[in-house]
Amino acid sequence: xxSSSFARTVGLSLSSGILFAxxxxxxxxxxxxxxxxxxxxxxxxxxxxxxxxxxxxxVGGCARAYEERGYVALDRLRPAERDDLERRGLLxxx
Numbered sequence: 001x002x003s004s005s006f007a008r009t010v011g012l013s014l015s016s017g018i019l020f021a022x023x024x025x026x027x028x029x030x031x032x033x034x035x036x037x038x039x040x041x042x043x044x045x046x047x048x049x050x051x052x053x054x055x056x057x058x059v060g061g062c063a064r065a066y067e068e069r070g071y072v073a074l075d076r077l078r079p080a081e082r083d084d085l086e087r088r089g090l091l092x093x094x
Contacts, residue, residue: 028059032071035081038090041066 029044043062063073072081085091 030059030063031074032063032066033074033077033085033091034069034071035077035085036070038085038088039071041071 027044027046029042032041032043033039043059043066045058045062067073077085082091
């Protein structure tokens with residue numbers, strides 16, 4: 001094996017290792033609720049890719065579609081909305 005082919009093999013191995021280290025399994029999930037009706041929805045996505053932006057984009061697009069219809073992410077409910085939903089027994093249990 002010549003030194004140039006050895007260097008090429010080492011370079012390829014290092015490049016592969018770096019890409020493998022950057023690859024990740026990403027799972028995102030957002031729970032939403034409609035403050036007036038109490039209807040719930042969940043947007044989730046799981047992907048195996050370099051970075052996590054693909055799953056973020058999938059979930060974000062789903063959540064935006066529900067938010068356009070009046071749904072709110074559970075963690076962004078205003079205190080008055082949360083109190084009203086709890087009083088009516090519509091807030092889902094975690």
